[in-house]
Amino acid sequence: MVFAPDTEVALRTVVRLINSAANGEEHLAAVGDLDRFLQEEGFSGARARDAAELASVHKLRGQLTELWTMDEDTAVDTVNRLLREANALPQLIKHDEWDWHLHATTREAPLADRMSTEAAMALVDVIRSKEMDRMLVCAAEDCDAVVLDLSRNRSKRYCDTGNCANRAHVAAYRARKAAPRSAGQ
Numbered sequence: 001m002v003f004a005p006d007t008e009v010a011l012r013t014v015v016r017l018i019n020s021a022a023n024g025e026e027h028l029a030a031v032g033d034l035d036r037f038l039q040e041e042g043f044s045g046a047r048a049r050d051a052a053e054l055a056s057v058h059k060l061r062g063q064l065t066e067l068w069t070m071d072e073d074t075a076v077d078t079v080n081r082l083l084r085e086a087n088a089l090p091q092l093i094k095h096d097e098w099d100w101h102l103h104a105t106t107r108e109a110p111l112a113d114r115m116s117t118e119a120a121m122a123l124v125d126v127i128r129s130k131e132m133d134r135m136l137v138c139a140a141e142d143c144d145a146v147v148l149d150l151s152r153n154r155s156k157r158y159c160d161t162g163n164c165a166n167r168a169h170v171a172a173y174r175a176r177k178a179a180p181r182s183a184g185q
Helices: 005-019 031-041 051-068 072-085 111-128 164-178
Strands: 091-095 098-103 135-137 146-148
Touching (some): 005 098, 005 146, 031 051, 072 111, 098 111
C-alpha cells in the first residue's frame, strides 16, 4: 500500500471522474449518470440532483484533469485553492463501513465542494509523499485517459477505460512476429 486506504479510494475516484470524459466520450451527461457514478463510488451526503450540480461536477472534473499533469508547485497552488474555496476544515469522521478517516467538509456541503475537497486531501498526500510521478496519462497513442500507478514497481502505463494495454501488447507481439529473423536464429 502506497497511501492510506481512504486516500487510495479518493484517488481512484478522481481517476474515474477525469476518465468519465476521456477520449471524447461523455459518461456524465445527465443527472442520472452522476447518480450512478456517486453510488458506485460510495459518495454520501446532501444532493441537489439538478443540472447546476452536474455542471459544477463537470467544472471540477476539468480542474482535476488539468491538475493531473501539473508540476508540483502549480499542483500545490491548485490544491490549496480547492481547499480554500470549499472552506475545508479537516476532521476525523467514522461512518457507514469506514473506520476513522479524514473529511474536510460537512455532509451538507454542496456535492462539488465535497468532491473537490476529498480529491484535494488525497492529492495533499500524493504531493507530500513526492509521488506525483504515479499520476500518468495512458501510454496508448490514441487515448487521453489518466492512470494512477499504485503498483510497487511503478509499472502501470495503461488506463482502465478500455483495452489499451491489450491492444498495445497485441501490436507489439505482431510487430515481433513480422520482424525479419536475424542471421543465426
